[in-house]
Amino acid sequence: MIESYLKGFEQLASNGGSAAPDWARSLRLSAITRFEALGFPTTKNEDWHFTSVAPIAEREFDLLAPPAHRVTAAQLEPLTFGATDWHTLVFVNGRYDASLSSTKGLPDGVTLVPLTRAYEELPLLVEQYLGKVAAYEGQTFTALNTAFLDDGAVLHVGREVEVARPIHLLFVSDPSAGAGTSQPHNLIVLDRSAKATVIESYAGLGDGAYFTNVVTEVVVGDGATLTHLKLQRESAQAYHVGTVDVRQARDSHLVQFSFATGAALSRTNIYTELRGEGCGATLNGLYLGDGEQHIDHQTRIEHVEPNCYSREHYKGILDGSAHGVFNGKVFVHPAAQKTDGKQTNNTLLLSEKAQIDTKPQLEIFADDVKCTHGATVGRLDETSLFYMKSRGIDARTARELLTYAFAADVLETIEQVEVREALEAATLQRYTEH
Amino acid sequence: MLEIKNLHATAGDKEILRGIDLTVNAGEVHAVMGPNGSGKSTLAQVLAGHPAYEVTAGTVTYEGEDLLAMDPEVRAQQGIFLAFQYPVEIPGVSNAYFLRAAYNEIRKARGEEEIDPMSFADLMDERMKLVEMDPAMLSRSVNTGFSGGEKKRNEILQMAVLEPKLAVLDETDSGLDIDALRIVANGVNSLKRPDNATIVVTHYQRLLNYIVPDFVHVLAGGRIVRSGGKELALELEEKGYDWLLEGAVA
Ligand SMILES: Nc1ncnc2c1ncn2[C@@H]1O[C@H](COP(=O)(O)OP(=O)(O)OP(=O)(O)O)[C@@H](O)[C@H]1O
Ligand SMILES: [Mg+2]
Numbered sequence: 001m002i003e004s005y006l007k008g009f010e011q012l013a014s015n016g017g018s019a020a021p022d023w024a025r026s027l028r029l030s031a032i033t034r035f036e037a038l039g040f041p042t043t044k045n046e047d048w049h050f051t052s053v054a055p056i057a058e059r060e061f062d063l064l065a066p067p068a069h070r071v072t073a074a075q076l077e078p079l080t081f082g083a084t085d086w087h088t089l090v091f092v093n094g095r096y097d098a099s100l101s102s103t104k105g106l107p108d109g110v111t112l113v114p115l116t117r118a119y120e121e122l123p124l125l126v127e128q129y130l131g132k133v134a135a136y137e138g139q140t141f142t143a144l145n146t147a148f149l150d151d152g153a154v155l156h157v158g159r160e161v162e163v164a165r166p167i168h169l170l171f172v173s174d175p176s177a178g179a180g181t182s183q184p185h186n187l188i189v190l191d192r193s194a195k196a197t198v199i200e201s202y203a204g205l206g207d208g209a210y211f212t213n214v215v216t217e218v219v220v221g222d223g224a225t226l227t228h229l230k231l232q233r234e235s236a237q238a239y240h241v242g243t244v245d246v247r248q249a250r251d252s253h254l255v256q257f258s259f260a261t262g263a264a265l266s267r268t269n270i271y272t273e274l275r276g277e278g279c280g281a282t283l284n285g286l287y288l289g290d291g292e293q294h295i296d297h298q299t300r301i302e303h304v305e306p307n308c309y310s311r312e313h314y315k316g317i318l319d320g321s322a323h324g325v326f327n328g329k330v331f332v333h334p335a336a337q338k339t340d341g342k343q344t345n346n347t348l349l350l351s352e353k354a355q356i357d358t359k360p361q362l363e364i365f366a367d368d369v370k371c372t373h374g375a376t377v378g379r380l381d382e383t384s385l386f387y388m389k390s391r392g393i394d395a396r397t398a399r400e401l402l403t404y405a406f407a408a409d410v411l412e413t414i415e416q417v418e419v420r421e422a423l424e425a426a427t428l429q430r431y432t433e434h
Numbered sequence: 435m436l437e438i439k440n441l442h443a444t445a446g447d448k449e450i451l452r453g454i455d456l457t458v459n460a461g462e463v464h465a466v467m468g469p470n471g472s473g474k475s476t477l478a479q480v481l482a483g484h485p486a487y488e489v490t491a492g493t494v495t496y497e498g499e500d501l502l503a504m505d506p507e508v509r510a511q512q513g514i515f516l517a518f519q520y521p522v523e524i525p526g527v528s529n530a531y532f533l534r535a536a537y538n539e540i541r542k543a544r545g546e547e548e549i550d551p552m553s554f555a556d557l558m559d560e561r562m563k564l565v566e567m568d569p570a571m572l573s574r575s576v577n578t579g580f581s582g583g584e585k586k587r588n589e590i591l592q593m594a595v596l597e598p599k600l601a602v603l604d605e606t607d608s609g610l611d612i613d614a615l616r617i618v619a620n621g622v623n624s625l626k627r628p629d630n631a632t633i634v635v636t637h638y639q640r641l642l643n644y645i646v647p648d649f650v651h652v653l654a655g656g657r658i659v660r661s662g663g664k665e666l667a668l669e670l671e672e673k674g675y676d677w678l679l680e681g682a683v684a
Contacts, residue, residue: 408527
């Protein structure tokens with residue numbers, strides 16, 4: 001309910017919201033005003049046509065309280081990919097936890113700090129970009145998040161700096177002291193010709209109907225390359241709305257992957273704007289749903305300038321009564337000649353009741369472009385099943401293997417090896433007996 | 435080894451096989467030829483147990499047992515292998531994983547232990563040489579993005595690994611250049627043993643120069659309209675099928 005957020009906003013504003021500068025306070029103020037005016041979207045809203053946010057809108061969420069017991073490093077182990085030398089910021093219930101984080105070994109020219117510290121260490125950068133890349137004017141959840149702007153990760157990679165090891169932003173929710181919401185806000189800025197891999201993980205450490213609403217603003221400078229992975233593995237009763245909003249400059253590359261398997265209701269928005277010539281954007285994803293889960297992805301690629309390409313491949317496997325949504329928007333602006341865009345969405349339905357609403361949306365205002373899209377929804381391919389059986393593989397193993405293979409086909413596009421292997425192993429385990 | 439009697443099969447309401455009789459003994463090579471659409475692939479697929487085809491009459495006995503009562507995977511486990519005319523692409527399953535899974539299933543059916551990955555790698559090395567296949571193909575997804583010829587070679591690799599008792603090669607020669615044809619034929623020949631048998635479906639006499647058949651059968655309109663020795667293939671090469679067809683088209 002809107003009122004509970006307005007009340008929460010008053011509280012945050014009055015206790016100072018951890019030493020934010022004036023511009024951040026006024027940003028929050030205008031965001032809460034927008035949020036109040038917009039209200040929660042209904043299914044009459046085109047962007048929310050297949051997803052009712054009533055379960056979120058009808059509940060009251062206070063900000064998540066700290067967990068009943070301190071979260072330990074051991075609890076995080078299943079979420080850290082066996083890596084010991086990554087640069088990691090950990091947030092527990094939306095709050096930065098220094099004791100679980102490690103940024104040692106970061107190359108010169110790289111700053112990785114929680115937002116509260118970024119106000120001091122990178123004052124100009126945060127003022128320049130926060131709330132500017134991810135427009136909240138028309139977006140309820142972004143407005144809500146911006147109104148509660150208080151913590152999150154800020155990464156700045158300077159000119160021509162290459163960060164060799166992955167940067168892991170790990171957001172865990174432990175609702176042991178009561179369900180509530182966290183509203184993390186991240187900012188990632190890569191300067192000219194910089195290169196980095198950022199993994200954003202969202203996971204639950206206990207069950208409860210908590211609500212994560214995150215916004216990540218990303219700026220990829222001239223000739224820079226960002227590999228970005230968003231992994232949504234929230235608890236089964238949780239709600240998750242996540243927006244990654246990217247702005248790409250000339251000759252920059254974005255390689256993004258969204259993996260979504262948790263939460264009762266989730267919506268992931270991946271938006272990128274190709275604002276310079278010679279950019280490339282690869283947006284891939286995998287959603288795995290079961291039970292009553294609702295998993296929604298909306299992607300938007302804005303081809304603003306000429307000679308850019310975008311590649312998009314989303315796949316999903318839905319079982320039980322799970323409901324998937326994929327809405328892939330590609331806008332080619334009048335100036336964006338020679339745009340080369342390809343979008344594919346394939347969903348495998350394992351049960352009668354599972355369903356997917358898939359909606360490719362290409363709007364092309366330039367005449368010399370090559371854009372294709374395709375979507376398939378189906379069951380396991382009988383011809384492939386027969387082929388496997390004809391080699392002696394029993395029917396059940398053949399089904400399991402094919403189901404896994406369906407997912408592996410897109411997981412194998414993840415270049416970051418630890419993440420790829422972990423997701424492959426988890427997916428294999430999920431769909432096979434052994 | 436295999437005895438087909440009066441086999442009738444349909445797909446949907448179309449009758450494709452209309453009374454096939456064919457006996458194959460251990461150690462024999464049979465060639466099946468015939469015009470496009472005559473039912474050659476259908477016969478091969480029915481032997482492998484493809485669910486799209488319904489057997490409406492007749493029997494197939496394999497090693498004394500009712501083949502038609504067996505599920506496709508059981509047939510394979512009992513030693514039947516079909517090299518597909520159009521091998522299937524399976525994105526996401528690596529060739530190596532697929533082959534090892536199949537190999538282990540077949541061993542399991544024979545009451546043998548699963549092979550360990552090291553020994554399997556050795557076996558693969560050896561068998562890949564037989565069909566002169568690039569080891570890099572092993573880590574790629576099954577048939578995915580393979581050229582026509584690579585797919586056919588991959589079928590023979592599978593055959594070489596699984597060592598069937600009865601192999602049915604459905605136009606494995608189509609789409610192969612002359613070198614690949616020789617490689618594939620050598621592969622097939624070197625796997626030949628007195629206790630196994632091969633049925634080769636082909637349109638071309640040239641394959642039969644390499645894989646020499648004991649019998650040649652002509653399939654037309656869903657029936658075997660003529661059987662003979664290897665010289666029948668030469669005669670077909672020369673005269674085509676027309677002279678055989680009159681009686682077949684009912
Ligand atoms: N699943 C199916 N459903 C409907 N018709 C089928 C099916 N499979 C085969 N047919 C038809 O049955 C006939 C025989 O097909 P089949 O593939 O067995 O021929 P073939 O002798 O192998 O031909 P080719 O030499 O071209 O490979 C054809 O007319 C074909 O269209
Ligand atoms: Mg055929």
